[in-house]
Amino acid sequence: MSRHDAGAPEPAARDEWLGESARKPRRRRVVLADTTKSRGKAMRTLIELEEQTSVGEKLVRDLIKQQLRSAFGLAGMVLLGLCFLPFLFFAFPQIADIKLLGIHLPWLVLGLAPFPILYAVGWVFRRQAERHERDFVNMVDR
Amino acid sequence: MNTTIWSLAGIGAVALVTFLLGYVGSRKANTTPDFLVARRSVPATRNAAAISGEYLSAASFLGVAGLVLKDGIDALWYPIGFTAGYLALLLFVAAPLRRSGAYTLPDFAEARLGSTNLRHFCTFFVVCIGVLYLVPQLQSAGLTLTTITGLPSWIGALAVTVIVVVNVLGGGMRAITLVQAFQYWGKLFAIAAPTFVLFVVFLASPSQGTQPIDDNGVMRFPKSEVVEIKESVRLRVTEPMTLRAEGTVDGAPANGSVYWREGRYEIGPNTKLSFTAGSPVPVVDGAPPNNDSWMRPQVGGIWNLFETYSLIFATFLGTMGLPHVLVRFYTNPDGKAARRTALHVLYLLGLFYLFPTVLGVLSRLYLPRLLVNGKTDAAVLMLPEAMVPNLGGQILGAIIAAGAFAAFLSTSSGLVVSVAGVVSTDIMPGKVRDFRWATVFTGMVAIGLALLLPRSDASLTVAMSFALAASTFCPLLVLGIWWRGLTWVGAVCGMIIGGGAVITAYALSVVSSYTGHWAPGVFTQPALITVPIAFLTMIVVSKATRRRRPQDVNQILLRLHAPDPLGFIKDRDIARFGTAEEKARLAESKPRGSTRSL
Known part of the structure; x- marks a missing residue:
């Protein structure tokens, strides 16, 4: 690959990146990462996925839906929680008078609490997403 | 004068270590035949430190404490938003984006929607966001050097620009994981150690040198x-x-x-x-005038509430669209590792952001004069000397100055590299020479704007670039990854309307700052309105142009979402689609070995 032909990407390059199946429906050998198990059935599922038969498409759609549900659920929870706080402070200004360990409560709530919570949400999502992917792989690999 | 010497020594040390690590790192990368493979074996924790090192900018290091000093508790939404942005990145884009194999946002857009028009629009917005993010870095660099040495601020901004451009040109400051990771830990130390010391000093003698507050909560100067x-x-x-x-x-x-x-x-x-x-103490217009309103959240009425919501939206959704963030995620081996990295970034950022708040509160007690001259961003730099007026204070000040300098350098370098990479591949032919010209060009535009635009608080300007990213790239990424129905026409329309609204609002607020501050707060924090508009436009126009959906959308979504062990991940050809920086490295590693000017 010469470095002089690196200008605006041509359509051909994109097709190349997308793989052959994007251009013409042709059978293509896909190698599994795990080579120890019997691969006949898994290979068929993989090819179905790649070629987007109705079965393959359904499988992928379900996976995306699952992941999206996790992501949206958690993001919605966090965003609602965050957006509720300013409203709470706005509607009930007396909260600011509460003191905990000599520090006003809102300072603790905004200065300390969000960071572990954000991490915890991220951790939960990582676990859910990896479980969904594992289930998917197991199903394909059955 | 002593302080100056100590601080300059600290800054010099940071620059030196950065150069050295970069030099060692780039030599190592050059001797590795397949540079990319070497890079993809980076463990998630170190990668996360590198991402955090690049992400923690002047806005985080100086700006957050300054805003806490000025605006009080409502400023705490900045660190929360800056961190929460990575959660959104983790939830919606980290793994699929890594699997897409795209290096830059225009790359992703073109791969997903198959339109070169869209690619050009993305390039335009990457440049806008990058430059808008660079300007406050340079302005803060000017402020830092003014605070330390008393030189006029344009010298500092110019110095950082020159250093960054020369580094990027010479190759000494490449996006090498080791350098960025070092800079995260350096910055963490530079803010944590002084915070601990100063907090202990404060606890030991709470009333010494602090400004007294009378019963009405009015701040008064402790001495003339x-x-x-x-x-x-x-x-x-x-x-x-x-x-x-x-x-x-x-x-x-x-x-x-x-x-x-x-x-x-x-x-x-x-x-x-x-x-x-x-x-x-008279305060800058717009800041809470007394300690009581400084202490309490949401006392500014309904508009203040609106601004807070807008800020939460902008930072939560904007992080994923920042040009220098995505490139770094590419160093992960696969989608799963990208997710782990993003999670670890959440931990590292949360750790860092505990400290600026404490420094901001302390500077409220010791540095009321910053409220008068409006240079609240300098609070962190001046606090050690104000609290400990002896050698110890000077050394702490030097540590902080060095950390701040690391923040300017790492973020500016990352931005210049990513903007120049996009400019050189998408606007120019994409050769090594073009990358160099693009770097110089980016630096010149950024320094020009930094000197021309009025200096506002670093976090505010940065929040603006978050708003721009949230109104352009966030809908493109989220809809592109999760929705089959997106078309390139819809994406372009949404980006024009969302991004156009933000740029207009920013231009109006700059004009208003020169002509009597008439613009309401909506213009400085427009995300709450512009983000939904951008999403809506994309969805509606995409539905209207249904037949322009790419034919291969199913294959692409499969590639984005299929678990890594199935082996659908396929990286785009590096020599063609890599950022120019990577191309430059590849091209250079062939003809010559280690001769390299730093």
Whole structure:
């Protein structure tokens, strides 16, 4: 690959990146990462996925839906929680008078609490997403 | 003068270590035949440190504490938002984006929607966001050097620009994981150690040198103080007071004792204000005038509430669209590792952001004069000397100055590399020479704007680039990854309308800052309105142009979402689609080995 032909990407390059199946429906050998198990059935599922038969498409759609549900659920929870706080402070200004360990409560709530919570949400999502992917792989690999 | 020497020594040390690590790292990368493979074996924790190192900019290091000093508790939404942005990135884009194999946002857009028009629009917005993010870095660099040495601020901004451009050109400051990771830990140390020491000093003698507060919560100067105002500010006086003024006040020359009643005063540049001990502290217009309103959240009424929501939206959704963030995620081996990295970034950022808040609160007690001249971003730099006026304070100050310098360098370098990479591949032919020209060009535009635009607080300007990213790339990424129905026409329309609205709002607020501050807060924090508009436009227009959906959308979504062990991940050809920086490295590693100018 010469470095002089690196200008605006041509359509051909994109097709190349997308793989052959994007251009013409042709059978293509896909190698599994795990080579120890019997691969006949898994290979068929993989090819179905790649070629987007109705079965393959359904499988992928379900996976995306699952992941999206996790992501949206958690993001919605966090965003609602965050957006509720300013409203709470706005509607009930007396909260600011509460003191905990000599520090006003809102300072603790905004200065300390969000960071572990954000991490915890991220951790939960990582676990859910990896479980969904594992289930998917197991199903394909059955 | 001693402080200057210590701080300059600290800055010099940071620059030196950065150079050295970069030099060692780039030599190592050059000897590795397949540079990319070497890079993809980076463990998630170190990768996360590198991402955090690049992400923690002047806005985080100086800006957050400055805003806490000025605006009080409502400023805490900045660190929360800056961190939460990575959660959104983790939830919606980290793994699929890594699996897409795209290096830059225009790359992703073109791969997903198959339109070169869209690619050009993305390039335009990457440049906008990158430059908008660079400007506050350079302005803060100027402020830092002014605070340390007293030189005019353009020298500092110019110095950082030159250093960054020369580094990027020479190859000494490449996006090498080791350098960025080192800079994260360096910055963490530079803010954590002084915070601990100063907090202990404060606990040992809480009332020494702090400004007394009377029963009404009005702040007063503890001792007589002369405040020099270099750039014009608008001050708000809530209690009648007398003081000496030399310079211009409200457009008229003033020299001698003046009496200020309640109201707003326009102070011209190069004015000296002398306050007597016990006189109330006038504050910059727009900041809470007394400690009571500083302490309480959401006292500014419904507009303040709107601004807070807008900020939460902008930072939560904007992080994923920042040009220098995505490139770094590409160093992960696969989608799963990208997710782990993003999670670890959440931990590292949360750890860092505990400290600026404490410093901001402390500087409220010790540095009321910053409220008068409006340079609240300098709070972190000046606090050690104000609290510990001896050698210890000077050393702490030097540590902080070095950390701040690391923040400018790492973020600016990352931005310049990613903007120049996009400019050189998408606008110019994409050869090594073009990358170099693009770097110089980016640096020149950024420094020009940094000197031209009025200096506002670093976090505010940065929040603007978050708003722009949230209104353009966030909908493109989220809809592109999760929705089959997106078309390139819809994406372009959404980006034009969302991004156009943000740019218009920003332009109006800049104009308003020159012509009497008439623009309401909506114009500085427009995300709450522009983000939904951008999403809606994309969805509606995509539905209307249904037949322009790419034919291969199913294959692409499969590639984005299929778990890594199935082996659908396929990286785009590096020589063609890599950023110019990577191409430059590949091209250079062939003809010559280790000769390299730093």
